[in-house]
Amino acid sequence: MWTRYSCCSLWLVVAMATVVGAAEIALPVAEPIVEGVSSVSEFAPGQPFYAGVRWRLPEGWHLYWQNPGDSGMAPQIEWIVPSNVQVGAVLWPAPSRFKEGEYATFGYTGTVMLVAPIAVGDAWPSDRELELKIATRWLLCADTCVPGSTQLTVTLRCAPQPSPSTNAPAIYAILRRLPRSWPRIAASAKLSSTTAWIRVTGLSGLRPGYLYPREEGLWPAGYDLTWNGVGEEWHTVVPLGLRRPWPERIQAVLELPEQGAAVMIDIITIRDIFPNRKESSP
Amino acid sequence: MKRQIGVLTLLAMMGAKLVLGGAVPGQDAPAFQAVDIEGKGLALSDFKGKYVVLEWYNPGCPFVRKWYQNGDMQKLQRELTSQGVVWITINSSAPGKQGHLTPPQWKELVVKNNSAATHYVADEKGDIGRAYGAQTTPHMFVIGPDGKLLYAGAIDSKPSTDPGDIMGATNYVRRALEEAKAGKPVSVPQTKPYGCSVKY
Numbered sequence: 001m002w003t004r005y006s007c008c009s010l011w012l013v014v015a016m017a018t019v020v021g022a023a024e025i026a027l028p029v030a031e032p033i034v035e036g037v038s039s040v041s042e043f044a045p046g047q048p049f050y051a052g053v054r055w056r057l058p059e060g061w062h063l064y065w066q067n068p069g070d071s072g073m074a075p076q077i078e079w080i081v082p083s084n085v086q087v088g089a090v091l092w093p094a095p096s097r098f099k100e101g102e103y104a105t106f107g108y109t110g111t112v113m114l115v116a117p118i119a120v121g122d123a124w125p126s127d128r129e130l131e132l133k134i135a136t137r138w139l140l141c142a143d144t145c146v147p148g149s150t151q152l153t154v155t156l157r158c159a160p161q162p163s164p165s166t167n168a169p170a171i172y173a174i175l176r177r178l179p180r181s182w183p184r185i186a187a188s189a190k191l192s193s194t195t196a197w198i199r200v201t202g203l204s205g206l207r208p209g210y211l212y213p214r215e216e217g218l219w220p221a222g223y224d225l226t227w228n229g230v231g232e233e234w235h236t237v238v239p240l241g242l243r244r245p246w247p248e249r250i251q252a253v254l255e256l257p258e259q260g261a262a263v264m265i266d267i268i269t270i271r272d273i274f275p276n277r278k279e280s281s282p
Numbered sequence: 283m284k285r286q287i288g289v290l291t292l293l294a295m296m297g298a299k300l301v302l303g304g305a306v307p308g309q310d311a312p313a314f315q316a317v318d319i320e321g322k323g324l325a326l327s328d329f330k331g332k333y334v335v336l337e338w339y340n341p342g343c344p345f346v347r348k349w350y351q352n353g354d355m356q357k358l359q360r361e362l363t364s365q366g367v368v369w370i371t372i373n374s375s376a377p378g379k380q381g382h383l384t385p386p387q388w389k390e391l392v393v394k395n396n397s398a399a400t401h402y403v404a405d406e407k408g409d410i411g412r413a414y415g416a417q418t419t420p421h422m423f424v425i426g427p428d429g430k431l432l433y434a435g436a437i438d439s440k441p442s443t444d445p446g447d448i449m450g451a452t453n454y455v456r457r458a459l460e461e462a463k464a465g466k467p468v469s470v471p472q473t474k475p476y477g478c479s480v481k482y
């Protein structure tokens with residue numbers, strides 16, 4: 001009995017199709033080293049750990065964030081695990097922004113790890129190995145793009161106490177830097193017909209940097225937003241993207257350049273920025 | 283009140299910067315003139331009275347290959363041009379940038395791919411691409427006989443590089459044309475395009 005988990009919609013793993021059209025234009029070589037990783041080499045039932053995928057990207061190439069921006073495609077991860085194993089959501093590190101003319105994309109360079117928390121039920125037999133099957137597909141882009149896909153298996157022994165793996169320090173380093181919510185920060189978006197006025201308070205004197213919406217289509221990734229304000233209150237205006245209707249609440253990663261860090265903020269939508277405009281308009 | 287004035291001032295200040303380029307469904311499609319790879323001059327206004335499809339193209343992009351490698355784009359080109367639709371394939375890769383093709387290279391590719399567009403236009407300066415706000419390859423635009431833009435966005439509803447996804451997806455270009463020809467409003471006039479970035 002296996003359970004499938006997907007970070008996006010369910011999909012079938014397909015072998016990369018052979019390119020038959022335009023055969024004389026060769027695809028560039030962009031072969032990342034892709035491996036399955038786990039924070040433990042031996043797991044203990046009832047004690048959660050982390051597992052996922054590591055990409056070592058060729059220089060000059062990037063992989064995408066969950067919102068790829070104006071072009072590109074987010075990597076997809078599907079888990080196939082035994083039924084008494086639970087897989088949480090993929091934990092996405094804060095992305096970088098790659099500007100290309102008027103447009104931009106969001107993603108990562110170098111070594112990228114996307115992991116998720118894994119919980120194995122208490123009743124796991126001590127002599128049974130755990131097999132985590134991970135099917136992933138991705139798009140790498142530099143000045144052109146190359147898709148890739150693979151299936152990985154992470155096999156772990158069961159033990160009374162978990163043992164950290166050689167990848168544990170790198171995984172925990174990533175987890176420590178994940179964008180988290182700060183309770184003091186409050187954010188809202190007031191909508192007009194074409195723009196959203198975003199207000200953020202509670203940054204404790206820090207300057208806000210780029211704001212990455214987790215969902216696509218809220219504002220154009222290529223738009224260079226400018227923050228106004230000082231100290232505890234900052235605001236910016238973004239043009240509305242294609243997403244309709246604008247959600248009641250959106251999550252976004254806010255860079256804090258002075259800290260070299262990023263926070264996750266919840267932006268609450270306040271509608272009717274000019275509630276009397278209709279009545280007063282001719 | 284004070285806060286609202288602040289917001290108004292801010293919006294007014296930023297207004298100029300917030301106007302994004304690009305063609306907007308319901309409005310006149312941006313006019314353009316070009317010379318196709320056969321050396322033939324053309325203008326959008328030449329096709330008044332006809333439906334026009336614009337396809338942004340880059341031969342090295344895997345999202346474009348998804349549509350060409352099994353002949354799906356070529357089939358769609360044949361299906362629509364046989365109904366009188368004018369199909370213009372546009373490459374906005376600048377010289378020296380990935381995907382740029384000289385007219386002879388592109389002519390050879392048209393034969394190899396068995397493409398069936400009406401015209402192929404090398405938009406080397408990117409003027410047509412910027413006027414339309416073409417941001418990916420493919421990025422599709424459908425223009426009505428009155429010159430108004432009917433549709434802008436993705437070719438279909440499944441953003442992927444897998445040709446196997448084409449069959450089960452909704453083709454927004456075909457649907458926009460079918461609805462417009464039946465005298466109905468286009469139900470989905472704009473979507474987020476998917477693909478590689480345009481190499482302006």
